[in-house]
Amino acid sequence: xxYIQVFEAQQRSSEEAGRIVRAVTEAYAQSAEIPAAKxxxxxxxxxxxxxxxxxxxxxxxxxxARS
Numbered sequence: 001x002x003y004i005q006v007f008e009a010q011q012r013s014s015e016e017a018g019r020i021v022r023a024v025t026e027a028y029a030q031s032a033e034i035p036a037a038k039x040x041x042x043x044x045x046x047x048x049x050x051x052x053x054x055x056x057x058x059x060x061x062x063x064x065a066r067s
Contacts, residue, residue: 002028003040009058011045 004024012020021041029036048058056064 001038001040002032002034003042004028005042005044007044007046009046009048009051012043017043 006020006024020043024041025036025039028034028039048062049060051058053061
């Protein structure tokens with residue numbers, strides 16, 4: 001069974017999460033030619049102050065962009 005984990009720097013609503021899970025599942029199942037029931041998808045929301053790019057958290061980058 002394939003296991004796909006999606007990391008995002010934001011929390012999604014249940015509706016958005018459902019759409020993403022369905023779309024990722026369908027795309028993988030079709031590409032791999034396997035039943036969608038075999039595909040596992042996990043969405044992980046990481047707080048912006050816990051995700052860094054280029055030595056700065058995303059939260060710090062957001063603050064800089066607003067300045």
